[in-house]
Amino acid sequence: MKARRQRLVLVGGALGALGIGAWLILAAFRENLVFFYTPSQVQAGGVPHGRPFRLGGMVEKGSLRRAAGDAAVSFLVTDNARTVRVAYRGILPDLFKEGKGVVSQGRLGADGVFIADEVLAKHDENYMPPEAAFALREAERAAR
DSSP, X not given: OHHHHHHHHHHHHHXXXXXHHHHHHHHHHHHHOOOEEOHHHHHTTOSOTTSOEEEEEEXXXXXXXXXXXXXXEEEEEEOSSOEEEEEEESOOOTTOOTTSEEEEEEXXXXXXXXXXXXXXXXXXXXXXXHHHHHHHHHHHHHHO
16 A cells, blocks of 8 residues: 555656646747747737747838948838838848848837847848748738
């Protein structure tokens, strides 16, 4: 009887430890999860406030502004329906160009400007992340 109770306590403790470990892993995963949004979704207010996310679309032609003597830049990202201003401090990727695809990671500021921590440009003429291509097609379809 005593051995049976010890075995039951041991199995219960192991299951409890496994449950706590799974909960910690899921909590860490949820914290590091970064979703992708389009400018139309940002303008509609469907983005997490205070949490990082990715903004993707095309860099609007003629929108790139550089601060004199500083590494600060701003530009507009569009999905051909809506636009969002992006502010970034740092060196832009070599492939970054107006009229080309871009994905920025950061947070939405209180003034509606997206504060980017990282800017990624597509690596060749034929590639665009599938979710960005889908979002652009959907935004164009909705704009018609």
